[in-house]
Amino acid sequence: MDQVFKALTIAGSDSGGGAGIQADLKTFQMLEVYGMSAITAVTAQNTLGVHGIYDIPIEGIAKQIESVISDIGVDALKTGMLSQPEVIELVADLVTKHKLSKLVVDPVMIAKGGAALLAEHAQDAMRKRLLPLAALVTPNIPEAEVIIGMEISSLDTMKEAAVRIVEQFGSAAAIIKGGHRIGDPTDVLYDGEQFHFFTAERYETRHTHGTGCTFSAAITAELAKGKTLTESVQTAKTFITLAIRHELGIGGGHGPTNHWAYWREAQTHSDLQAKEQGKS
Numbered sequence: 001m002d003q004v005f006k007a008l009t010i011a012g013s014d015s016g017g018g019a020g021i022q023a024d025l026k027t028f029q030m031l032e033v034y035g036m037s038a039i040t041a042v043t044a045q046n047t048l049g050v051h052g053i054y055d056i057p058i059e060g061i062a063k064q065i066e067s068v069i070s071d072i073g074v075d076a077l078k079t080g081m082l083s084q085p086e087v088i089e090l091v092a093d094l095v096t097k098h099k100l101s102k103l104v105v106d107p108v109m110i111a112k113g114g115a116a117l118l119a120e121h122a123q124d125a126m127r128k129r130l131l132p133l134a135a136l137v138t139p140n141i142p143e144a145e146v147i148i149g150m151e152i153s154s155l156d157t158m159k160e161a162a163v164r165i166v167e168q169f170g171s172a173a174a175i176i177k178g179g180h181r182i183g184d185p186t187d188v189l190y191d192g193e194q195f196h197f198f199t200a201e202r203y204e205t206r207h208t209h210g211t212g213c214t215f216s217a218a219i220t221a222e223l224a225k226g227k228t229l230t231e232s233v234q235t236a237k238t239f240i241t242l243a244i245r246h247e248l249g250i251g252g253g254h255g256p257t258n259h260w261a262y263w264r265e266a267q268t269h270s271d272l273q274a275k276e277q278g279k280s
């Protein structure tokens with residue numbers, strides 16, 4: 001039997017299926033990693049926005065996490081919408097208790113439509129309790145600006161932000177995503193020693209709901225398999241680029257990305273390879 005790699009997402013549910021828990025599980029599956037979830041909040045959401053947020057009681061979140069860790073095991077985990085400071089405290093306590101080192105923190109704060117997915121008074125707990133435990137933090141530009149309190153307007157300030165997250169808050173690495181800038185998006189990774197740059201061609205579309213969740217889930221899946229940080233980010237960048245480019249065109253607003261595009265492309269390549277090998 002093949003070895004089974006396992007990843008856990010601790011995040012909010014998106015009824016529309018494009019972001020949150022749903023995006024994470026779809027991504028894990030497409031990268032052939034067994035996905036598990038602990039739901040922190042249920043959102044009533046579609047491509048037009050967030051229409052309701054219902055927090056899960058803290059004991060319920062703790063039970064979900066303990067249940068999967070104690071029986072199935074976790075090779076890597078990620079966090080998304082954590083909603084309240086108590087949830088951050090809980091996750092930090094459990095990550096420490098179970099010595100979970102492959103933690104990817106996607107510091108989700110505000111949905112594209114403007115809904116707050118993290119209470120403002122939870123920002124400090126994020127900085128003090130969760131960031132020091134992270135193998136990687138994956139903020140977009142507005143989130144990085146909130147975390148470190150500086151304006152980010154260039155590649156140089158993206159580099160500075162990544163260094164500050166690592167040096168000030170103790171994360172092992174930080175990647176500042178460039179989707180919110182004009183032009184081809186470059187994501188800047190600082191691994192505590194050096195910078196790595198990941199650039200793709202910008203695809204003009206309104207269907208970018210859940211890009212951040214999908215990108216961080218793909219990194220988590222690859223880390224679960226034992227890939228290095230830079231290998232994991234490279235695969236995630238290809239995954240999200242294809243997911244955006246092969247848009248599904250669903251809904252009247254900001255639609256989801258295509259979570260099967262990467263897998264389909266990989267299938268096509270292996271079919272072509274098999275054909276070529278058959279010929280020679």
Ligand SMILES: Nc1ncnc2c1ncn2[C@@H]1O[C@H](COP(=O)(O)OP(=O)(O)O)[C@@H](O)[C@H]1O
Nearest residue numbers: 140177178179180185201202203211212215240
């Ligand atoms: N229009 C686009 N075309 C190609 N890649 C994009 C586009 N928008 C975002 N990305 C990429 O998607 C990922 C998520 O980025 P970003 O949109 O900045 O995060 P978030 O969804 O958290 O706001 C990054 O790798 C970014 O470079």
Ligand SMILES: Cc1ncc(COP(=O)(O)OP(=O)(O)O)c(N)n1
Nearest residue numbers: 012019020111112209210211212213
């Ligand atoms: C339940 C839930 N979690 C996270 C998000 C934010 O997702 P993100 O990938 O940042 O995408 P946008 O909301 O910015 O499109 C969410 N919306 N819902």
